[in-house]
Structures are given as structure tokens and as C-alpha cells.
Amino acid sequence: xxxxxxxxxxxxxxxxxxxxxxxxxxxxxxxxxxxxxxxxxxxxxxxxxxxxxxxxxxxxxxxxxxxxxxxxxxxxxxxxxxxxxxxxxxxxxxxxxxxxxxxxxxxxxxxxxxxxxxxxxxxxxxxxxxxxxxxxxxxxxxxxxxxxxxxxxxxxxxxxxxxxxxxxxx
Numbered sequence: 001x002x003x004x005x006x007x008x009x010x011x012x013x014x015x016x017x018x019x020x021x022x023x024x025x026x027x028x029x030x031x032x033x034x035x036x037x038x039x040x041x042x043x044x045x046x047x048x049x050x051x052x053x054x055x056x057x058x059x060x061x062x063x064x065x066x067x068x069x070x071x072x073x074x075x076x077x078x079x080x081x082x083x084x085x086x087x088x089x090x091x092x093x094x095x096x097x098x099x100x101x102x103x104x105x106x107x108x109x110x111x112x113x114x115x116x117x118x119x120x121x122x123x124x125x126x127x128x129x130x131x132x133x134x135x136x137x138x139x140x141x142x143x144x145x146x147x148x149x150x151x152x153x154x155x156x157x158x159x160x161x162x163x164x165x166x167x168x169x170x
Contacts (some may be wrong), residue, residue, distance in 0.1 A: 010043040012051050022056045027086035030055075031079060045075030052078065094128045095137065096144065102128065103147045111153035121151055 014020035014037055022030040034055060038048045050073045056064050064070060067085060069078030102124055106112055112121050125148060132138045149157060 007044075007046070009050070010041050010047050012038045012041050012043045012047060012054075014055075015040065020055050022060065024057065024060055024086060027082055031082065046073050049073030049075045049078045092135070092137070094131045096132065098128050099125075099132070099144050099147050103151045106151040111156065112151050113153040113156055121148075125151075 012034075018033075020030075020033055020037060022034075034048070034052070043051075049069060052070075053061060053064060063085065064082075067078060067081035069075065069081050102121075106117075106121060112118050129141055129144060132144070133141065138144060149160065152160065
């Protein structure tokens with residue numbers, strides 16, 4: 001019976017004087033640098049998939065281990081999985097944090113209390129809201145409706161609530 005072929009692994013090292021660690025941001029840059037380091041060491045795709053965890057922040061290992069291509073090691077699949085998982089995070093134009101920050105900004109100004117304030121709030125709010133819905137960061141505007149409502153002056157909130165009850169929409 002023939003012995004199974006043993007494939008020698010090559011240890012991937014960061015280029016001299018450079019640190020190479022993925023922290024969950026700039027995934028494309030990290031992957032490019034990682035591939036250069038692997039190429040310089042003449043590492044195979046299998047080596048790259050097997051050794052990637054050495055170059056990933058410990059807080060991300062649980063996610064990394066669930067990605068396709070991690071086990072069994074398959075570099076093209078793992079790379080594609082990483083891009084799929086982290087690329088949207090890097091390129092998100094707006095997040096729900098932007099909604100919360102906008103609400104807090106209006107609250108520090110005393111809250112929306114006039115028609116011109118309302119128009120200014122909508123001018124800032126609606127592009128963020130539309131982006132979050134279109135990109136699937138939220139399922140519907142209902143998820144952020146309370147933040148919108150809370151951006152108003154307390155007295156205005158009461159009048160809105162009273163009108164919604166009167167219209168039987170609340």
C-alpha cells in the first residue's frame with residue numbers, strides 16, 4: 001500500500017518590519033497584503049487558508065472559523081467568504097448608529113420644535129433611512145420610527161401622539 005503524499009507547508013511571515021493583523025476593517029487591503037506575504041514565502045493556497053488565523057485578531061476568530069473555506073482549508077473559498085462577510089461592513093455609507101447620532105444631535109439642540117426644524121431633520125434623516133432599508137441594514141422604517149419620534153421636543157411628541165390617537169393610527 002502506498003504512503004499518502006505529504007505536502008510540506010511553508011510558514012507565512014509578514015514582510016520585514018511590518019505587522020500584519022486583520023481587525024475586521026479594510027478587508028480588501030488586508031487580503032492583498034496577506035497574499036503578498038504568502039507569495040514572498042512561496043506559500044500555497046492551502047497554506048494561506050490554514051495559517052490565516054495567525055493573522056486575524058482574536059476577537060474575530062469565532063467568525064473566521066464559521067466561514068466557508070476555513071475547514072477544510074480552501075483559500076479561494078475562504079477569501080470569497082471573508083469578502084462577503086466583511087466587505088459590506090467596510091463600505092457601509094450609513095449605519096443605525098448614524099440614526100442614533102442624528103437623534104442625539106437634535107436632542108442636544110432641544111428637539112424638533114418648528115416646521116423648519118422638521119424640514120431640516122427630514123433632509124438629514126431620509127437619505128440615511130432610505131439607504132438602511134435599501135441595503136437591508138434594517139427591514140423596515142418601523143425599526144427606527146421611535147428614534148425619529150424621540151427627536152422631537154417633548155411637547156411636540158405629545159401633540160403627535162394625540163393626533164395619531166385621534167386619527168386612530170396608533
